Amino acid sequence: MNRKRYVILLYIVINIMVITVIGILDPNLKDLGRALSMLEPRWIAGAAACMLIFWIMDALILKYSLAVIFEPKRFKDCMEVALIGQYYNCVTPFASGGQPAQVYYMSRVGIPAGYSTSALIIKYLVYQVVLSILCVVAFIFKAALVFSYPFVVIVISLIGFVINAGAVFLIYFLSLNRGFIRKMVLSVLNFFHSVRVVKDLEKWEARMEAAVEDFHRSLCMFRGNYKGMAVMAVMTAVQLIFYFSVTFFIYRAFGLKDSAWVAMISVQSFLYLAVSYFPAPGATGASEGGFYLFFQRFFPPHLIFVAMLLWRFMTYYLNIIVGGLVIMVKGIKDFSRL
Numbered sequence: 001m002n003r004k005r006y007v008i009l010l011y012i013v014i015n016i017m018v019i020t021v022i023g024i025l026d027p028n029l030k031d032l033g034r035a036l037s038m039l040e041p042r043w044i045a046g047a048a049a050c051m052l053i054f055w056i057m058d059a060l061i062l063k064y065s066l067a068v069i070f071e072p073k074r075f076k077d078c079m080e081v082a083l084i085g086q087y088y089n090c091v092t093p094f095a096s097g098g099q100p101a102q103v104y105y106m107s108r109v110g111i112p113a114g115y116s117t118s119a120l121i122i123k124y125l126v127y128q129v130v131l132s133i134l135c136v137v138a139f140i141f142k143a144a145l146v147f148s149y150p151f152v153v154i155v156i157s158l159i160g161f162v163i164n165a166g167a168v169f170l171i172y173f174l175s176l177n178r179g180f181i182r183k184m185v186l187s188v189l190n191f192f193h194s195v196r197v198v199k200d201l202e203k204w205e206a207r208m209e210a211a212v213e214d215f216h217r218s219l220c221m222f223r224g225n226y227k228g229m230a231v232m233a234v235m236t237a238v239q240l241i242f243y244f245s246v247t248f249f250i251y252r253a254f255g256l257k258d259s260a261w262v263a264m265i266s267v268q269s270f271l272y273l274a275v276s277y278f279p280a281p282g283a284t285g286a287s288e289g290g291f292y293l294f295f296q297r298f299f300p301p302h303l304i305f306v307a308m309l310l311w312r313f314m315t316y317y318l319n320i321i322v323g324g325l326v327i328m329v330k331g332i333k334d335f336s337r338l
Helices: 003-025 029-037 041-069 075-091 098-107 113-141 143-147 151-176 178-194 201-223 226-244 246-253 261-275 286-295 304-337
Strands: none
Touching: 041 075, 041 113, 041 226, 041 246, 041 304, 075 098, 075 304, 098 113, 113 143, 113 151, 113 226, 113 261, 143 151, 143 261, 151 261, 226 246, 226 261, 246 261, 246 304, 261 286, 286 304
């Protein structure tokens, strides 16, 4: 087991420890068995189906983006890349490992780095814009619900919104400034050359120049494609709505019916904003604590811990399990070809 795998295992162990501590501190932990016995399998299956649709939409959005700026790719390849991205997002701080891993895997199916990077950045940009719009809509139509939370909860969510919107403007700025991107890439290359990581500087400069050119060209191609952006926005909205619906299906799995679906996905969108920029992998600690803080008014005290466990398994550990299996299968296939 190499160092990277040890680090990933450590992240998962820490996450489990955080959940264990929360459970021990919960005075209703003694009701765990009774809470689990209440679960209705059909609603749990519905929560799992929401995650499946989330992954499928992720792959379809990537496939559409690549078709617009480069060339059509098989759904199977896009699905694998999507799941690999979800896996590395879950095990790296700030979900920073997903896109580099996806660029690497896409290069193995013949997609140049410039185009794959552009496809992922366009996908990310649309994702952030749609997320911001959904949160604004939720804030407008569920203002009374939002302002019923403690002031600190509102502030944390607003900070997440500002960071989210800032990322959108930063990416748009980069798309307009090829010279800035080129200087930034060459500066990084020169640094790696100075510490002897990159040996053949001229070869890498030529390669990076080509990648920057592909990157800028593909972003320009998409920037005026309003139909393409609209299609991706609708697909992303569907993806996020199903992702946010996982909590509602868990809620119904306990036989609860008092809260509306719209209210729960609205709160879920604010929870997502509040914890998405927490530096720990998987937003460990913030996600679990945030679930308690945001959803304690929906779940009774004796059910909130089990609900958090199920939600965390569906939205975090399932990504690690399925994405890890995809990586393992691809590794076995690559080894068998040697």
